[in-house]
Amino acid sequence: MNWTTRLQKITATLLTASLISVVGWGASASPAQALAAPAPTPQQGCSTGDHGLLKDLQKAHQGAEAQPLAFSDVEFLSADTGRAAGNGFLIGTSDGGCHFQKIYEGQWNFRQMDFPDNVHGWALAAVNDGPANYLIRTADGGSTWTRLSNKAVTFESVEFLDSRKGFGYNRASTYYTNDGGESWSLIKTPANTRGAYFTSRNSGWAVVIVPGSGYQVMRTADGGANWKQMLKVPYASPNYGRLYANGSQVYAVLYGDYGMSQTSYSLYGSSNAGVSWTRVIAQETAGGGPAPGSGVATVKKGPASGTPGNMVLIGKTTAFLAGYQPAAEEVGVGLTKNNGRTWSNQKAVPGFEGVISFTDHNRGWLAGRDLNSSTLYVTKDAGATWTARFSFEHTGQ
Template sequence: MNWTHKIHHTALTLLSAGLLAVSGWGASASPAQAAAAPAPACGSGDQGLLQELQAKLSSTQSAPPSFNDLQFLSADTGRAAGNGFMIGTSDGGCHFQEIYKGQWNFRQMDFPDNVKGWALASVQDGSAVYLITTSDGGSTWKRLSDKAVTFERIDFTDRMHGFGYNRTSTYYTADGGLSWSKISTPANTSGAEFSSRSNGWAVVTAPGSGYRIMKTTDGGSTWKLSLKSAFDYPESGRIYAKGDQVYALLYGGSGMSQTSYSLYASGNKGNSWRRVIAEDSAGGGPAPGSGAEPLKTGPASGKPGNMQLIGNSTAFLFGFSPAGEKVAVGRTYNSGKQWSNQPAIPGVDGMISFTGSKAGWMAMKGVNSSSLYATEDGGTTWKLKLTFKGTE
């Protein structure tokens, strides 16, 4: 499972747990209803929900519940979804509730606000991926088309506008996903990212000519060089951009549960770059690219996962080591000038959703479990919120 999904961090008005109980996700309540709801005590976050949901799902599928994606809109309000289910919290994980249970196996979800959302999902264990949408916070979903999509990830900036990506192509919608137009990207693009319809980035790789990071400010009509190297071109790449920050995550070879990679950072919209991490591996060979001597290992000394960019200077990178059975985050508070890898916890895969420089969440897959963790100190320590456990 590729966990290199990008997740939004929109600041929203929080729903109270009492409001959730009265109105459900995506609904509204009167001030009298909200005021009447008592403030619940913070418990384990389970209250029997996971056991009940696991029992329901076990009757329709053989695999135990497993988190495939999570998205938090604030430190308190967010969702986590997987094979046939979606759960949510509005009080920082003190309580969770079942939002959805059904046929959809969520690959990635994207909520620009707490009501309207989209997801890439398959029907149970099917291989075809569909673009589906919800207008009630995730309780009910409908396909936007009977045809499967080729998107590997989606990114909606609001209720009408968004982008769909696969490794080589980028698409844009201005009508909530009903129709899509292809955006022109350079030849040999192996990863792109648009922060707006006008501004975008592309990783261009070609055997024998190294790699290039290209930038457009006119919606793909023209592309200009931002970074290049003639050495060890990557297999593919992923760009993350927010405000003045831009990060290029370049993937090298993979083997023996290892992936070589390099991370480049820019704090001035790509006008200059620094190589932050260059991790070689026995199974994946040398890290792609060139540059000054950076850190030799990333978080968990393993594979790179997804990144989260906060404001103009803070960024987090998730790292996981399947063989070492550990996961962790690395972070910077100054656009990559200094980088620190935080302590690891047990796990084999996962992803992160940070909503600020300190507050964040992690969906972690273990050898025989799938768990949600929260941090209040930028990933230095993690608190377990809930766990699905499989059968031994």
């Protein structure tokens, strides 16, 4: 998540933090009523965010034909205020997870969501168990959602800078909207782009594959009219990459091959907007082969020694990366607080996939799932330890 955008979100959250309140946020409260309600006082030492909500949600998901409830995304705007979504539900908290409230329950199976403030949000979601993703929007914190088009979208992710301006991404293309998602325009990216990220309409990054040669990381400062190569990484069979940027801090996850449930990849980081780069992670595996690139890396394995997940950049120096290994049923997080000069892979939790959301250098959330459960974890020490706040148990359903 771009932390220039995240700072804007936190600022908006401070102005609207009372939208999510224990007694005032839900389908029955209008945005104006919710905003007028006082924010609850965080409770110290709370051990669970359930308080009966889990049982209530699972009532509609029982029986042989029902799909167990599972988290697919988590997003926090501050240490106290955030949301988690999954198949047919969206829950929220305003006291750091001591209490969660049901915000939405219905047909939408959330795949990914983005809230630039505490009121406006967008999500990629399927109708029940359908394969197609639609772009949906909320203007009341998530209680009600509107489908913006009857046509499915090809977006793999969306990110909004504010209530009107945002980006939609798939591996080959990047789109921009300035009317809240009502219409979209294609941003010109280099040929053979396989991953892009924009921090503003003019400033963006792209991963370009050169078949048989490797990867190039390109940068534009004029909205895609011109692109400049900032990094060249040799690799015989380039696939695709993911980019993350916040001011001068930039990271590129470059994927190698796959095999035997193993993934090879390299993580490159820059602290000076791409002028120079550090090879932070170079994970080679027996199934995936060598990692893209050459030269010494800070570490040889990423979090959970598995597939890289999403990444969160904090300020000018800190970056978190999720990782998961289905074969070992582990989900973990790795981090640097000095632009990749050192890297720590923290202790993993059970799961075969997960997504993270961090709000500062130490506090964050992880939504993970395994065969028997789906759990929200919170950390206050940069992932060194995790505490379960909310868990759906699948056994016996």
